[in-house]
Amino acid sequence: MKKRFLFLSVCMALAGSMGAQVKKNVNTDPYPYGNPVIRHMYTADAAPHVMPDGRVWMITSVDHENGGGYSTMHCYHAFSSSDMVNWTDHGEIFHVNDIRPKDAPASDKWAVWAPDFIYKDGKYYLYIPIRIQHGAESSQEKRKVTAYLAVAESNSLTERFKVLTPQIKETRGIDPAVFRDTDGKIYLYWGSHMAAQLKDNMYEFVGKPVKLEVDTDRFMEAIWMNKHDGKYYLSYHTKYGNKIDKNHPDDPNRKPSELAYSVGDSPMGPFKYGGVMNYELGVGVKNGPNLPGYDYVPWRLTQSNHGGIVEYHGQEYLFYHTSALSSWRQDRFQGPGTWTQRSVCIDELNYRKNGSIVPVKQTIEGVAAVKINQPAVVNLSLKQASLADGESASVSNVNLGTGYYYFSAEVSGVTAPLKIEVRTGATDGKLLGTLLVKKDGYVDTSLIDANGKQTIFLKAVGGNVQISACSFFAGNVE
Known part of the structure; x- marks a missing residue:
């Protein structure tokens, strides 16, 4: 030292x-x-x-x-x-x-x-x-x-x-x-x-x-x-x-x-x-x-x-x-x-x-401008789901395009802290992000590698919960 x-x-x-x-x-x-x-x-x-x-x-x-x-x-x-x-x-x-x-x-x-x-x-x-x-x-x-x-x-x-x-x-x-x-x-x-x-x-x-x-x-x-x-x-x-x-x-x-x-x-x-x-x-x-x-x-x-x-x-x-x-x-x-x-x-x-x-190629020109052609928000067709501990709800054919960086939901029926995992492909598939739920209301989290057309699984871990108004957002400028 x-x-x-x-x-x-x-x-x-x-x-x-x-x-x-x-x-x-x-x-x-x-x-x-x-x-x-x-x-x-x-x-x-x-x-x-x-x-x-x-x-x-x-x-x-x-x-x-x-x-x-x-x-x-x-x-x-x-x-x-x-x-x-x-x-x-x-x-x-x-x-x-x-x-x-x-x-x-x-x-x-x-x-x-x-x-x-x-x-x-x-x-x-x-x-x-x-x-x-x-x-x-x-x-x-x-x-x-x-x-x-x-x-x-x-x-x-x-x-x-x-x-x-x-x-x-x-x-x-x-x-x-x-x-x-x-x-x-x-x-x-x-x-x-x-x-x-x-x-x-x-x-x-x-x-x-x-x-x-x-x-x-x-x-x-x-x-x-x-x-x-x-x-x-x-x-x-x-x-x-x-x-x-x-x-x-x-x-x-x-x-x-x-x-x-x-x-x-x-x-x-x-x-x-x-x-x-x-x-x-x-x-x-x-x-x-x-x-x-x-x-x-x-x-x-x-x-x-x-x-x-x-x-x-x-x-x-x-x-x-x-x-x-x-x-x-x-x-x-x-x-x-x-x-x-x-x-x-x-x-x-x-x-x-x-x-x-x-190794990064240092340039004097800088990078090309990014062009984004997708909505700022993708709302899941899942209107409401009641999940017991370990249960999942899924939505097919969710188009996440070139990337979405946050996920949100409205939760209710929360009696103790729990998690809602956002996964692709299966209930134990790739983990994109995790909502840490402490009480009823709005909750969001950041995501990694949320892109392409996916089947999305939302899994309750550690407790029972009702979820609704689920959205991927920050996929374009609001």
């Missing part, structure tokens, strides 16, 4: 020194390419998810317009898109001053780093890594850093989040990721590959946090979880060397700044190392501007990698960040841009038949 924090301290010190040398953003001409996707401000650490309105939403960190390094990351913005190309900025939804105590010492530098968020039971929960640098900036070797996670909640992604708890007990570290499995359980990941199942209140744990087995010694930070074809993919930023020689950027003796992944059969592992998901920034980019005198793009010389993955209507996408926009705004691609003035990029993420990930 001491070695881990020593490594982070070195990286933070370098980040601060690089941030202090930032050039001014003097070029106001429009950015000429499709990647990055947000071009009016600096954004990083994107957390992308499909939300109940059928749009892809991302909450991002914000790198300061005037530089200053990681200690000046003070707020989050929310963005949304219905086609992965055109993004709407919904403004600032959280600021470090929303959580920093009024009596905090003036010498302490508070920052909020890479976030993640989730929708549950009509509310949105934002997981915030708090990073506090105690004391003066100049005392690099002696300064103390505190890092932990907090949670905020909101009724809408267009409204400001309010702090639910200022510190999640038993968390130490940065980069939270939150994941809901098809059985309805929600997991939180953070720091040096730590994980725990969340309780229903979304800030306490079921049992003690555990350190995951990831089958590599290169794990550094930026953990993310996604599920594909029944397997759990844990991705992360690797440990890396701190300087790239522009004459030998691919020096095999220097550890590269990559996104790698490990694969498991459970959200808590163990995980087996799978390989590289995203090479260093700028590797293999075609059709873009070259650094004068060299055969690669200018931002090839900067490091920092943070991934977020989302599936949207049949295609998975990797969100990451580069300094391409700062390279353009500072000197029209004549230099690499600033490491700590980053901007979100999106490219396709694909898998081989054996389940391994094809």
Whole structure:
């Protein structure tokens, strides 16, 4: 653990020194390419998810317009898109001053780093890594850093989040990721590959946090979880060397700044190392501007990698960040841009038949616009069904098209907490999602792999219940 924090301290010190040398953003001409996707401000650490309105939403960190390094990351913005190309900025939804105590010492530098968020039971929960640098900036070797996670909640992604708890007990570290499995359980990941199942209140744990087995010694930070074809993919930023020689950027003796992944059969592992998901920034980019005198793009010389993955209507996408926009705004691609003035990029993420990930092809063009030709909602023809524990109701020929991301129902006759499993093909077929029922009324849940023409089975587990008004939704923009 001491070695881990020593490594982070070195990286933070370098980040601060690089941030202090930032050039001014003097070029106001429009950015000429499709990647990055947000071009009016600096954004990083994107957390992308499909939300109940059928749009892809991302909450991002914000790198300061005037530089200053990681200690000046003070707020989050929310963005949304219905086609992965055109993004709407919904403004600032959280600021470090929303959580920093009024009596905090003036010498302490508070920052909020890479976030993640989730929708549950009509509310949105934002997981915030708090990073506090105690004391003066100049005392690099002696300064103390505190890092932990907090949670905020909101009724809408267009409204400001309010702090639910200022510190999640038993968390130490940065980069939270939150994941809901098809059985309805929600997991939180953070720091040096730590994980725990969340309780229903979304800030306490079921049992003690555990350190995951990831089958590599290169794990550094930026953990993310996604599920594909029944397997759990844990991705992360690797440990890396701190300087790239522009004459030998691919020096095999220097550890590269990559996104790698490990694969498991459970959200808590163990995980087996799978390989590289995203090479260093700028590797293999075609059709873009070259650094004068060299055969690669200018931002090839900067490091920092943070991934977020989302599936949207049949295609998975990797969100990451580069300094391409700062390279353009500072000197029209004549230099690499600033490491700590980053901007979100999106490219396709694909898998081989054996389940391994094809390393993402970084592009300057970005992804093609997604076109969706299906209703926002599919209502099941099941008007009402009374289910005893273990019984199922089925509906044939349900057309889920290119994907639906949530399921809802009205329930009654509930006398104790139970589950309603949403399955395809059979009562014990593929599990798409699980409604966690606590009382009579409306209930919903997220889904994974709900697409194509299916026979849907709704199975009661743990109690008796009456169900009606069943719908798949978020299959298009409302």
